[in-house]
Amino acid sequence: MATAITDIRPELDHGHPCFGCAVREISLCGVLESEELRTYKQTGSTVRYEAGAAIFFEGDPAESVYTLTSGTLRLSKLLPDGRRQIAGFIFPGNFLGITMEEEHAFTAEAITPAELCRFSRPRFEAYLRDHPLMERRLYALVAHELAAARQQVVLLGRKTATERVISFLLMLGSRCRKEGGLADELSLPMSRADIADYLGLRIETVSRELSALKAAQLIQLTNNHSVRLLEKDRLEEMSEN
Template sequence: MQRISGEIRATDTFASPCDDCTIRDLAICGALRADEVRRLTAILSSVELAAGEPIVNEGDPADFVYTLTAGTIRLYKLLADGRRSVTGFLFPGDFLGVSHRDTYGFSAEAITPATLCQFPRTKLEALLQEIPTLEHRLFARASEEMSLMQEQIVLLGRKTAAERVASFFRGLAARQVKRYLPANPVSVPMTRTDIADYLGLTTETVSRTITQLKNRKLISIEPGSRIRIEDEDLLDELAEAL
């Protein structure tokens, strides 16, 4: 069940919750001065989600934006015929909910237990006007999201099933490195159906392709929902093929 703490007010004698945040360098607050962090802290609430619990629903008023501090989130849209299209996965440090629209254009739910910092949209927008560093940081994150979207278009439109799955694993590895984690093995907390809905494939095709990559000794499967990349060069060649 979703749990939202009370608003956290920062004072001169109150230690900011950001002080002990392990992903602060990755989040939008990473480049802020101490006084700017206090102003940001003054408008945040902490949200805890259980696995499978929604954080936003497509079409709901876009009243809040979020920074994911722990766990993994799936973003998705429901198509007119009832099918689900997964549009992305969020990891600690990622931002959620920035939009020029008054409603959310997607749904988001926790894949694993997750913790987020929640900011009222109107209060955050006011801070963006007052703290240029925060606005620049947010713009940089939006640019990264646009790059991921462009990669997704290429992945869905030009690549084979094997190339898509290889690209997916390499992308997860790169995002681990960004979070100061080893690139190998790759943590894959999402289900094969999640992967299929993201890659535009069927669940059966994803399972079969993973087995093929395993048989070719490009990858191996480890306990704890992890994939070890056994031949990085060959997997890279497959991922980069057009």
């Protein structure tokens, strides 16, 4: 888990380039004080993408890093047989683009309209050298990503279709709690096909499992892009079987 920020940072004034940022406290730059944050922001730019647009493609030079401030992205990889595997979803506050290689290993695409803070990789790395607290925060975020990747291996290798779908919903619920939202109300901006490719299932299987959970009155499908968790304790038990 990323290290929590427990101190109360001063409010930013209206003229600050990060004024009004909804994810400042949960993002990588949340450890910076006001003037440090101003300097950091001035080393980058704000970029916006429409739904369906690619931020970068697999194999592109890894020249920039990003913080997602609004919207949802998906990370995917094209398998040798032509199938797509979704490696994960990027939510507001997540950091994107860090790699030890010179090329991106995944394609990043906007599921919804998205806004990101973009920084050149050399400038970002230089800034980290001068700000060890931010560097430690990055290490914590990378460790959290590694733990999530290991959980994904377990999810795909050991769990049934029902357990995979439930684990996915609980993961989204945990994300809502982190952002201060209602953990019972989950936004599903991604398509059923995206969920299927992430969980290693068929689209029909995902739809069938969601319908079964609804019939059992464990969830409520409020519309195509949102779910209400009705029996969280029971769902947690089922995901761990």
